[in-house]
Amino acid sequence: MIAADFAPLAVALPLLGAAVAFILMRYSRAQRLVSVTVLGLTLGLAVVMLLAAPSAGTHAVRLGGWEPPFGIVLVVDQFSALMLVVSSAVSLVVLIYAAGQGTEDSGDEAPVSIFHPTYLILVAGVSNAFMTGDLFNLYVGFEVLLTASYVLMTLGGTAPRVRAGITYVVVSVVSSMLFLIAIAMIYGATGTVNMADLATKLDDVDPATQLVLHLMLLVAFGIKAAVFPLYFWLPDSYPTALAPVTAVFAGLLTKVGVYAMVRVETLLFPGGRLGSFLMVVALVTMVVGILGALAQSDLKRLLSFTLISHIGYMVFGLALSSRLGLAAAVYYVVHHIIIQTSLFLVTGLVERRAGTADVDRLGGLARLSPLLGILFFIPAMNLAGIPPFSGFLGKLGLLEAGVDAGTPLAFVLVAGAVFTSLLTLLVMARVWNRAFWRSTEDVEDPEPILLVGTAPDSTASGMHRVADQITGTSLAKESVKLLPGSMTGPTIGLVTLGVALTFLAGPLYTLTDNAAADMLERTPYIEAVLGVGAGT
Template sequence: MSIFDLAPAAIILPLLAAGLNFTLYRRPTAQRLISLIAIIVVLALESTLLIASWGSGPVSISLGGWAAPFGIVLVVDQLSSLMLVVSSVVSLAVLVYATGQGLADGDDDAPISVFYPTYLVLLAGVSNAFLAGDLFNLYVGFEILLTASYVLLTMSGTAPRIRAGVTYTVVSVISSLLFLMSIGMIYAAVGTVNMADIAAKVPELPPGTQLQLHLMLLVAFGIKAAVFPLSLWLPDSYPTAPAPVTAVFAGLLTKVGVYAIIRTETLLFPDSRVDDLLTWVAILTLVVGILGALTQGDIKRTLSFILISHIGYMIWGIALATPRGMMAVVFYVAHHIVIQTSLFMVIGLIERRGGSANMDRLAGMARIAPILGILYFVPAMNLGGIPPFSGFIGKVGLIEASVEVGSWQAYAMAGVGVFVSLLTLMTLARIWNRVFWRKPEHAEFPDPILLATDENGNYGIHTSGESDAESRRYRGRDVKLLPGSMLGSTIGLVAVGAAITLVAGPLFAFSDQAAENLTNPEIYIQEVLGDNAPDFAGDSAEAADDAAPGTADVPEPADAPGTADAAPAENGGRE
């Protein structure tokens, strides 16, 4: 038995833990413990899969005793194993963060708790999407995570969250319908939903049919990835959710869409290129996203627009359609999941300590909570692309890939990428200056909490002698302190983001292996289909013989010794 045979446990364990949590709905302490244990076990398993996939090709696992292309197939390769590990790392950090918030806010008094089982269902859906080897199973993974996200987004039932949930639900349903229609059309065209089998049969379709199917999948996945102009729903949906939910949504959900686009471009339709379209999508996503961020006053909305903008960096690498470009994309996706999640966790702490996430109301946080200044500064500089952080390394990789291509489109994306990186840094620096260094009395609408001073004239409510899990009231307002688990989990994830810089070399080497497999889809097809796979070696040899000068137009006698026609067919027409 191979370690890869345990890959389905990454989906099954969270679902089993979620079912157990539903039966323990009146015991939140048991729910927390079960959820933490489940994610830790899954993370250990996925880390083992990551190590095992280092230096190897894709490995397929057929479920239910049905071989591909008829049965359900899960596929583990460098890209999927890396996404699994990164998603579990941020999910674990956010779960600890949410646990601390729940304990501090007295959620134990709630008669029914749905957060923990729903959170585990979300993680199972994400894992299923990353491992899916057929389009319908990928659709199921999307629906699992989207159903869970509806519940998480509307928790507490406030009017803004319900409104945001309605928008999110409508957009997600439209995307799912487009995806399901695409699956039906692909099945009608090639008679299969197995991705490896589709990849083998798509070249036989007319170019127009290929383009139609290709574009339908891109639109469906583009909505989920929040690329322009399919991203207008995101800034109104994510910021209204509770802080832990916003953090995990921002880090993970859009990347599942990016992952699906990568599979579409490298496996399903590698020869039906839409590079020019993706080039313009990347440029517009980069520019529109960052321009939207510059106009915002709320920090969470600002980061939501920055999130959209940085999806453009990932589409940039995909549009280049080269191994070096794909290598940079794999690295940048892993980096961005960690950094974006940690930034939203920090903003949740700022909102809790300062009473608001609006820059017009926040000021002087460097005195009130200096540790939050450090926790914000590190991932902000990383996201802004300041050397030597991993954000800088990933963007340099994209620029190098563009220079290697050398086309005007590639140079255009590189120029826009550098410009947007500067604007990102400026936007994040504006938050830093206004929230942490401005004096409270200089804020346009200062919060009374921030204007309060102690006997020495220092701003802010000081908390010496009080428990981190407590809160006290000032002038009729709640002043919430920072629970140790919320702070600790944020510190841990910020440290993980910084550590990516230290392991950038090995991570780039791993991303290079992933890119090599992605840009050679026949490796994936051969592993999944086995004996049913096309003879790529023979096809390549025949193509080479047909292209050989002086042979194609000169027929040889069938019985002439040493001619190409006398060679066995299984050797590709050569001796």
């Protein structure tokens, strides 16, 4: 009995928790307790599995005792254990943040009580997608997390969210249909949907058919990962959702797509046949994404575009299909999940403190709340890749891998990556200068609440009184705290974790390097599922 034998619990626990949380719908405090406990347990399990993974190797759990390739298997290798740890840690932090927001807003709105069960189902879907060793089960995992995300996206049913939700649902369903068509055709070609079994059988399929299947899967996952030219849905839909929802979507959902692409490229169709194609895609994703970010003034939309742009980095590492590139890409995924989520959480705080996330109307935030300034500045510089931070280490790894590959296209990508990094710095510096550094007097049309903070009468109650006069909204309810500790706390935690990635970089790179080696070798995965000798 080893830790990885408990892998199904990482899916079952959130699902059970969702059921309990649903029953406790009327008791919001108990609901919060249940969901935080469940995610805490899931995180604990994931950490134990990750710590055991290097010594235990790749481990497969047969669900219901069915022998592979007939039954569904869950496979825990170092890559999936790492992704599981990061995803459960980030989702736990975001849950605490959301719970804090719920408490502060007195939590009596009806739609919010559905938040916890749905959120837990989302986490279950993500965990399932990270661990499954069965292509159809991967589809089910995707559908579980997508269906939960549809509900979270349209929470409250306001007009902008319904508008964005419809686009999001249609695009997601189309990508799922493409995935399903690919599964059907793969089944037709090989007679199996078990990923390890496919790895051994797909080699015998006619190369032209292989190419079709390969491309179908890449397009389906490319929509989910939001790579060029399949990213248009993302900046339209993400910014309208609640701040914690956007944060967890930006951190996790696109990365599930990237994860699936990694599995396709390493396990199912190894050898990097589409490597050059993916490199071009990565380059255009990076550059177009960041140019999009330059044109935005709404902070949430701007961050959505940087999210797209940085997906390009991961695809770059993957496209190199070398051990160095893959290791750097995995490190970059971990870094980016944490940093992008922190940035969106901070944006939620900015919106709460200042009443808007439109950079054109913000100003003087660093003076108004130095804490908020620091919380934004660190992940922003981290994303841009300023040296001490993990963003720099991740990009350095990718650049090294690119130079190591040595092809002309790889050098073009290295240049593109540096260029994108510079533009990211420009975008982030511009946000910093406008929203945080400039004085409110320089803002053309400042959000009224920003002016209130500089007034002599800036005590909390006086502030709310004046804010009430200006906006006439419910913001000025006496009970509303602008920056409650229950929301800044989790944000501080996640930003600290992002900084800690610098100090953990050594062990983490060793881990991702081993994971990359295992994935490229393929035999550990195949033998874990089908038994020794199957992979040859």
